[in-house]
Amino acid sequence: MAEPMTAMPASPQPRQRRRLVRDLKAMPGFTATAWLCIVTLYLPILVLIAFSFNENRSVVLWTGFSLDWYAKALENDGIRNAAWVSVKVALFATVISTIAATMAALATTRTKPFIGQGLVYGIINQPLMIPEIVTAIATLSLFALVKKLTGLNGIGYLMLAHAAFCIPFAYMPIRARLETMTLTLEQAAADLYAPPLKVFTLVTLPLLGPGIVAGAMLAFVVSLDDVIITLMIAGPGETTLPIYILGAIRRGITPEINAVSTILVAVSVLLVMLLFIVQRRMQR
Amino acid sequence: MTGTEIARDRKAAVSARALSKTFGQGDYAITALDSVELDILENEFFTLLGPSGCGKTTLLRLIAGFELPTQGSISLQGQDITDKPPHRRPINTVFQNYALFPHMTVAENIGFGLRMLGKPTAEIKQTTERMLALVQLEAMAGRRTDQLSGGQQQRVALARALAPAPKVLLLDEPLAALDLKLRKNMQLELKSLQAETGITFVFVTHDQEEALTMSDRIAVMKSGKILQIGTPRDIYDRPTHRFVADFIGDINILEGTVEHTDGDLATVRLKDGSMVSAHLGPASARSGDVSVAIRPENVRLASAGETPTLTGVLENIVYFGAATNLHLRLGTGEEIVIRNPGAVDEGRYQPGATIGAILQPELIRVLE
Amino acid sequence: MSDREPQSALAAAIDQNKRNERVTRAWLLAPALAIILAISILPLGITVVYSFLTPGTYGGVTWEFSTDSYVQFLFQRDIFDDTLVFNSAYVSIFLRSIGLALGATLGALILGFPTAYFIATKPREQRNIWLFLITLPFWTNLLIRTYAMLLIIRDEGIINIMLMKAGIISSPLTILYTDTAVFIGLIYSFLPFMVLPIYASLEKLDFSLVEAGYDLYANRLKVLFHVIVPLAKPGIVAGCILVFIPGLGAYITPELLGGGKKLMIGNMIAMQFGASRNWPFGSAAALILMALVIVVLLVNALAARRGASNNG
Numbered sequence A: 001m002a003e004p005m006t007a008m009p010a011s012p013q014p015r016q017r018r019r020l021v022r023d024l025k026a027m028p029g030f031t032a033t034a035w036l037c038i039v040t041l042y043l044p045i046l047v048l049i050a051f052s053f054n055e056n057r058s059v060v061l062w063t064g065f066s067l068d069w070y071a072k073a074l075e076n077d078g079i080r081n082a083a084w085v086s087v088k089v090a091l092f093a094t095v096i097s098t099i100a101a102t103m104a105a106l107a108t109t110r111t112k113p114f115i116g117q118g119l120v121y122g123i124i125n126q127p128l129m130i131p132e133i134v135t136a137i138a139t140l141s142l143f144a145l146v147k148k149l150t151g152l153n154g155i156g157y158l159m160l161a162h163a164a165f166c167i168p169f170a171y172m173p174i175r176a177r178l179e180t181m182t183l184t185l186e187q188a189a190a191d192l193y194a195p196p197l198k199v200f201t202l203v204t205l206p207l208l209g210p211g212i213v214a215g216a217m218l219a220f221v222v223s224l225d226d227v228i229i230t231l232m233i234a235g236p237g238e239t240t241l242p243i244y245i246l247g248a249i250r251r252g253i254t255p256e257i258n259a260v261s262t263i264l265v266a267v268s269v270l271l272v273m274l275l276f277i278v279q280r281r282m283q284r
Numbered sequence B: 001m002t003g004t005e006i007a008r009d010r011k012a013a014v015s016a017r018a019l020s021k022t023f024g025q026g027d028y029a030i031t032a033l034d035s036v037e038l039d040i041l042e043n044e045f046f047t048l049l050g051p052s053g054c055g056k057t058t059l060l061r062l063i064a065g066f067e068l069p070t071q072g073s074i075s076l077q078g079q080d081i082t083d084k085p086p087h088r089r090p091i092n093t094v095f096q097n098y099a100l101f102p103h104m105t106v107a108e109n110i111g112f113g114l115r116m117l118g119k120p121t122a123e124i125k126q127t128t129e130r131m132l133a134l135v136q137l138e139a140m141a142g143r144r145t146d147q148l149s150g151g152q153q154q155r156v157a158l159a160r161a162l163a164p165a166p167k168v169l170l171l172d173e174p175l176a177a178l179d180l181k182l183r184k185n186m187q188l189e190l191k192s193l194q195a196e197t198g199i200t201f202v203f204v205t206h207d208q209e210e211a212l213t214m215s216d217r218i219a220v221m222k223s224g225k226i227l228q229i230g231t232p233r234d235i236y237d238r239p240t241h242r243f244v245a246d247f248i249g250d251i252n253i254l255e256g257t258v259e260h261t262d263g264d265l266a267t268v269r270l271k272d273g274s275m276v277s278a279h280l281g282p283a284s285a286r287s288g289d290v291s292v293a294i295r296p297e298n299v300r301l302a303s304a305g306e307t308p309t310l311t312g313v314l315e316n317i318v319y320f321g322a323a324t325n326l327h328l329r330l331g332t333g334e335e336i337v338i339r340n341p342g343a344v345d346e347g348r349y350q351p352g353a354t355i356g357a358i359l360q361p362e363l364i365r366v367l368e
Numbered sequence C: 001m002s003d004r005e006p007q008s009a010l011a012a013a014i015d016q017n018k019r020n021e022r023v024t025r026a027w028l029l030a031p032a033l034a035i036i037l038a039i040s041i042l043p044l045g046i047t048v049v050y051s052f053l054t055p056g057t058y059g060g061v062t063w064e065f066s067t068d069s070y071v072q073f074l075f076q077r078d079i080f081d082d083t084l085v086f087n088s089a090y091v092s093i094f095l096r097s098i099g100l101a102l103g104a105t106l107g108a109l110i111l112g113f114p115t116a117y118f119i120a121t122k123p124r125e126q127r128n129i130w131l132f133l134i135t136l137p138f139w140t141n142l143l144i145r146t147y148a149m150l151l152i153i154r155d156e157g158i159i160n161i162m163l164m165k166a167g168i169i170s171s172p173l174t175i176l177y178t179d180t181a182v183f184i185g186l187i188y189s190f191l192p193f194m195v196l197p198i199y200a201s202l203e204k205l206d207f208s209l210v211e212a213g214y215d216l217y218a219n220r221l222k223v224l225f226h227v228i229v230p231l232a233k234p235g236i237v238a239g240c241i242l243v244f245i246p247g248l249g250a251y252i253t254p255e256l257l258g259g260g261k262k263l264m265i266g267n268m269i270a271m272q273f274g275a276s277r278n279w280p281f282g283s284a285a286a287l288i289l290m291a292l293v294i295v296v297l298l299v300n301a302l303a304a305r306r307g308a309s310n311n312g
Helices: A003-007 A030-052 A068-075 A077-109 A117-129 A132-150 A156-180 A183-191 A196-225 A228-233 A241-251 A255-283 B002-007 B056-064 B106-116 B121-134 B150-162 B180-197 B208-214 B232-237 B242-247 C004-050 C068-074 C089-120 C124-139 C142-153 C158-165 C179-203 C208-215 C220-248 C252-257 C265-273 C279-311
Strands: B012-023 B030-041 B045-049 B071-076 B091-094 B168-172 B200-205 B217-222 B225-230 B252-262 B265-270 B275-280 B288-294 B299-301 B310-319 B323-330 B335-341 B354-359 C075-077 C084-086
Touching: A030 A255, A030 C089, A030 C124, A030 C142, A030 C179, A068 A077, A068 A255, A077 A117, A077 A156, A077 A196, A077 A241, A077 C004, A117 A156, A117 C004, A132 A156, A132 A228, A132 C004, A132 C265, A132 C279, A156 A196, A156 A228, A156 C004, A183 A196, A183 B091, A196 A241, A196 A255, A228 A241, A228 C265, A241 A255, A241 C142, A255 C124, A255 C142, B012 B056, B012 B200, B030 B056, B030 B071, B030 B200, B030 B225, B045 B056, B045 B208, B056 B091, B056 B168, B056 B200, B071 C004, B091 B150, B106 B121, B106 B150, B121 B150, B150 B180, B180 B200, B180 B208, B200 B208, B208 B232, B217 B232, B217 B242, B225 B232, B225 B242, B242 B252, B242 B288, B252 B275, B252 B335, B265 B288, B299 B335, B310 B335, B323 B354, C004 C279, C068 C075, C068 C089, C068 C279, C089 C124, C089 C179, C089 C220, C089 C265, C089 C279, C124 C179, C142 C158, C142 C179, C142 C252, C179 C220, C179 C252, C208 C220, C220 C279, C252 C265, C265 C279
Parallel strands: B045 B200, B045 B217, B091 B168, B168 B200
Antiparallel strands: B012 B030, B012 B071, B217 B225, B252 B265, B252 B288, B265 B275, B299 B354, B310 B323, B310 B354, B323 B335, C075 C084
8 A cells, every 4th residue: 555655756845935925916006006096086075175174265275274164055045945955856766766676676586587577677777877968868858848748847857857867776785685685584484374465574674674775875875966967957946956066166166165065975975884884784 | 115005004294196396498497396196194204315406305395385386286184285375384394594584583583483373472482482492592582593503593493493383394404504413413303303292394305324314204306206215224225226226325236137036036147147036126127137236235255165146356445444345346347345344354355366245135126 | 187176276376376476576666667767768769759850949849850960960051052061070079078988998997907906905804995985986976076176186276286386397287177187087087987896806806816827937917917807807898888988978077177168978968958959969969979888888798798608
């Protein structure tokens, strides 16, 4: 038995690698590029935030810390009205799109694969695939036609348009959540005498909860941030905060805009951070 | 079949008649179950054994009601339940990955079935406590299920499925995720739990040893069909199919021709001309070319002066502690393995030596 | 099989199940599909119709068939003798847009690939932080981000002030309202779209392949271009598409950083529905933009399919 061992020539000790490379994966310059990206992405926003606290009107030179511009912004009726419109529209769009997206996600993950499934995915994701400006003018054309035919006006058009483009954003995390939830849990509930409605309310819905919350938050942020579609279809008195800001920038740069912008950024960042926490919970 | 014979004098808990299940359609259709006939008796530990893809899990899911069969019927204690949804069947399942509800505590998991059945709170509480005691998890009642170890999760799954006192308990490879030692313990525990509760257990596994250890009866499945149903000894000692013989333990298979038969005994001329007598299975061919099978432990070395049944050249000796396997190449080119208890005299048995083997006649089977 | 009764009952149960499932599915899908079909897809049909109509005097359309919108895209009608003269104005806007979008894609790739690779080679905990940092700007308002960029690149912006203080330049560099500003703005806007898909494909990469590359005598550059880049190709392609398409249809960036003088397709389309009051021409331009996007997606889908069949 020992024969094959001795038959092999005693191999010399393999020479140790002499190269003192700590991390073979590292590439020269990549770290610097990554930091450059972060600086590029954040520097402008940080400058904007900093100048929103500047007491000087010039937006160029830093003279001292002040909250005056926030006070001015909050007193401004135009800004307050726009903020209220933004919140109204975003809330409506969030509720409608989250409900529709949840139902659609259940249909695409909790029933057997069906003919036309690809088409359904295509339709749901359609608002993501077409340039926003095209959707904007197309929606404008439709709404103009409907307004002419029915004579109906109002903020409902804007709300519906937001609901439509929020659906794919709400749909993504809900579907992802449903796909990681194995059907076994629902089958286990049915096995333990739960009728279909109870399976849904006691097992599917509670487990889906974080996905729905994530979807709703994304929808809210996306609606709150929209410019192009709103710009095209919003009627008089339907100015949202981003549209107000765009108008103000066109009129000239003031620290007041910086203050409002900072508030809007803060709202989005807070929501997205919350979302990250929710998703981390989900992974556990 | 042995299975149906036993069925006559005891009541069947679950019966399947001409049960088939096809997935997909047209060219992509896969037949997972093919006209299965099966009677699982009251109070028995019944195992569905087979390699992956043999249809054992599909059969279990049909009994549970998660799938509808393509054809055939299933009855529970004589009542047709074929198209009843799972929540209307007094049958519970222990899932392979336990499927514990992550948003409920251990106690809430165990009480779920009773709650769904609309039992009074006091009864739910009492039964849950009894179940927690049964699986020795009293201290864990308020824990979340993801704070438990694999073995503990397994017990919760078991308690949850037993709590509503089902007529039949289905277990889908419940031990597969546990490590070896834990698995051995759980095997014994499950067996005694079954005896204690008197509930019919239907257990799915691909592990032949597990099946032999735990079961009252085993059904060996392959490609959607049940090949043989019987007690562990039936399956091991009297395999009727080459596949069954091969799948469970080691086996020597030799080709031959039936010379004549007498009752369930046949005289078979092997390819090298030697004659053996072998037991016929219920569906074995009674004439012409057949395969005969014998376990290596039922073949022994011929001692000096004995007339060997077969002779061959020793090719390999594999020693593994409790026994030694000697691989013999016969003149016909066929190989047979002799399992000799303990070690062998290495001076006498060396590769290249010509060796005689004796097949114990009462343990040779003619395969179907 | 002996008794027919249970068999037909089973068949009926199977049918009933299938029917129930179909009905449930239809109800569940109805709201989402109805909203998107009505608010997002039906309008595209109207746009097609509008592109063949005649502009109304005060915006909108008059219902008179005309192919003028498409003709106008390439030609100018001579006022005096009604002949068509080639007009490069709109074509050049499209070409400019394509050029800027391509340039921004390349720029984002040069910045984004090393960043994605850097993140993918970090330990898991740090990775999440980096990813969060890359994703966060994506969820903040694009208008505000663009405005912030405007603040720092304008003549009296922080970049010019710092360069002048450092004595590198004596008078401010004019970046704002140039193609450079739009180019920088597009990269800045869509960089996360490049990093994330590349990261997704690099994350799956087994880094022992990199070690195997070194083991087989490749140097760093060779490992990068012969091992890592080919394996990250799906992510790179996805990233390029995700930057190119929104870049092509960009509105806010050229509007703010190009000062409305350096037009891109998006602004031109919007203008037709505003000051220019030529809805049919705007519709036609939007459809041409959409056609460009569809061509890019189709080419990608075909290439992906060919790649898949080559591998399989």
